Amino acid sequence: MRQLRTGDRFLRGKTVRLISQTNEQLGLVSFESALTMAAKAGLDLVEMPSKADNPVCKIMDYGKFQFDEAKRQREARKSQAQPKVKEIKLHANIDDNDFQIKCRRIIEFLRRGDKVKLLLAYRGREMAHPEIGEAVLNRMLQAVEEFANIDSPPKRLGRSITTFLSAKSPQRKDKSKDKDKSKGKAPAADKPSASSASSEGDKQ
Known part of the structure; x- marks a missing residue:
């Protein structure tokens, strides 16, 4: 034109x-x-x-x-630069196949630049054993830790636990230097877990 x-x-x-x-x-x-x-x-x-x-x-x-x-x-x-928030819902009794599907979806969303709201929802009598759901959430966080940053620690609210994830920035590392630096270094602090969120929610 x-x-x-x-x-x-x-x-x-x-x-x-x-x-x-x-x-x-x-x-x-x-x-x-x-x-x-x-x-x-x-x-x-x-x-x-x-x-x-x-x-x-x-x-x-x-x-x-x-x-x-x-x-x-x-x-x-x-509008393209603003990341969207995609929600992924988990349940305490999730089977392995569904777990892997949701894991791949989280990684796909993060690679696209979107953020992910990870929600563990308790149903029925699952609240009697909250540690089962917490284990599922922690397992998912470990499965995607290579791709995800935990923007907010898992927080329990009512019958659910929520955390938000964003994509990790790609970083190039010199493996030989990393090995040298790791010698004599104190162990890293534990990452936020769903169990800590559960205890905080019980206190409220």
């Missing part, structure tokens, strides 16, 4: 299909007539992308069009 001027050598002397500033189809007119009509309206004549035999031109405010287009592209980039 380009703004056309009087001396445009590609369209001078040709017939164009003209569209008005109100999107009215004005039919076939000479290029010079189209320029005159645009000038009388105090607007620009712009060639539109088209596969038609005759060039398609539209009368418009080209400066405003460029401003609106740039604004639309900025908003599109902004």
Whole structure:
């Protein structure tokens, strides 16, 4: 799409299909007539992308069009940059196949740049043995720890435990240096677990 001027050598002397500033189809007119009509309206004549035999031109405010287009592209980039929050729900009695499916989905979401809300929900009498659900949640956190950061420690609220995950930033490591640094270093602190969330919830 380009703004056309009087001396445009590609369209001078040709017939164009003209569209008005109100999107009215004005039919076939000479290029010079189209320029005159645009000038009388105090607007620009712009060639539109088209596969038609005759060039398609539209009368418009080209400066405003460029401003609106740039604004639309900025908003599109902004919306793409904002990560979405995907929820994955677990249960204490989840089977191995379902566990693996949910694990792969979490990794897929994280690789796409989305965040994940991991929710363990207790059903019926499962609350009588909350440690079973806590073990499932901890198992999932361990399964995805290579790809996920724990943004908030697991928190128990009513009959559920919730935690939020985000993707780890890719880092290049020198393995030989890591081995040297690991010698004589104190063990790392334990990661937040569902059991600690459970005890906090029981105190409330």
